[in-house]
Amino acid sequence: MIGELDTTSVRGALAIRLRDVIQHRWAAEVQAIGVRGSVAHGDDAESSDVNMVVVTYRPRTGPKPARRKVDGVPVELSVVTAEDGLGQARQLTARWPLLADGFLTTLPLFDPDEWFIDQRDAHLTLLSEARPVEFTRLARDNWALASNAHARAVRLTQWYDTDTALVLMADARIHAAMVTGLLTRTHFRNDADAVKRTGVAMADMQELDAILKYQAEELTARGRPVDGTLGELFD
Structure with missing residues (x-):
């Protein structure tokens, strides 16, 4: 209050x-x-x-x-x-x-x-x-959503569906921002505040791809790799 x-x-x-x-x-x-x-x-x-x-x-x-x-x-x-x-x-x-x-x-x-x-x-x-691993696990969930939205945006751009790609890019930026928020225990006032404070608001496809790769490396270093075997899906 x-x-x-x-x-x-x-x-x-x-x-x-x-x-x-x-x-x-x-x-x-x-x-x-x-x-x-x-x-x-x-x-x-x-x-x-x-x-x-x-x-x-x-x-x-x-x-x-x-x-x-x-x-x-x-x-x-x-x-x-x-x-x-x-x-x-x-x-x-x-x-x-x-x-x-x-x-x-x-x-x-x-x-x-x-x-x-x-x-x-x-x-x-x-x-x-809350333990750090709880934040990291949730960060990985957001990373998966961001990565999927980004990949779909790239594919739609290749098909010249730029309007839908722009919507997906906005979604990808928000989830990428939440990855950063969870890894740093930082909360935001709204979507706009999240993307602005994490520096992804103006990230284009290539820049966001680089950000997602960096986040994937960080998650792996923290024991939550973004890719793995079928058995690891349930860990």
Whole structure:
């Protein structure tokens, strides 16, 4: 948890309005309400969205998850039960570099039981207990996705399907960025932040190929080679 909500901004004021409506309509079902992303970090801009998270006591209660604009501002409304939210914070997944910021940086708008603090503590405990091999294994999973997307992009370019190749290259860059994030235990605020901070945002096919080869060597050095025998697939 960080800072205070800037209620003078359009997005800060909208977050308060959303909180008030949710509390009024689902008072008995909602345990906590928070905001994440740029609004929580205090550096939101005109193009920023309002990323709200609602924590409920029971499944299938409270508001429904939604994505749409409200008064011209993009809003993403996520809903999770208190139990599931803590469970997610206690799991290390291949998407950890893009999920951790939500566990660690949430600005509570309504949280009488300090649930968001509990979620943050649960995730910090997970990180303190996680072994390096767990991060390396998940990094290899992302490497496989990045390598596959890159190879398909190369093939599609040879077939002059450049539009689809561009989409696959974007996907390959994101997964390559997550490899770096997992190997260095670095989390990012979103996809754009990930590719920018890891230096792959502008990598062309040849440059990304070199990056993937370097990552493969690093994974091998850490005991998680990207290629192996059939039996090793289950190790």
